[in-house]
Amino acid sequence: QVQLKESGPGLVQPSQTLSLTCTVSGLSLTSNSVSWIRQPPGKGLEWMGVIWSNGGTDYNSAIKSRLSISRDTSKSQVFLKMNSLQTEDTAMYFCALTGYFDYWGQGVMVTVSS
């Protein structure tokens, strides 16, 4: 059974760095790719970036300078780091299996506030 679960701090101060973890079960990260997607409260979905099964990455150009996605295949974990956070980065953050995007995590709410 494929499952993805996001974890991380619920509150981040402005200008600080956000670190999130997506823990995957039921599949191997060496054969599957994982994307991060975010959704501000009451708004739509924004694709942030992907880490491919070969370890390569692609990012949304709008946030590319602030974003880094990495992984630990031995722990089946994918990491998101985004720096210089602002209040506009307040959102629900999801990880999802890339391909059909048929499996999503439950999401983790991140609030950027002092």
Add this chain to the structure above:
Amino acid sequence: EIVLTQSPTTMAASPGEKVTLNCLASSSVSYMNWYQQKSGASPKLWIYGTSNLASGVPNRFSGSGSGTSYSLTISSMEAEDVATYYCLQLSSYPLTFGSGTKLEIK
């Protein structure tokens, strides 16, 4: 970047009514996926490859389109269909979602 424009933004339909949601792409895409998101939940894959229903999706749903114009149709609206529906293009990076259509029941 391919921009996806969904219409209408919000709509209300009566039980049994036929519903059509639209997704217009700024450039041609090979196919379209659709996702259903209910309040407080993660999006669910609903239609993939333009017209293929995801597992468990009722057959009153259908998808169609090509090039820059795609649509999701509900043949007979039911209360459980209340949700926001998003289209997603996977033809070019960055991947982009439409802004969503919020579907309500009258």
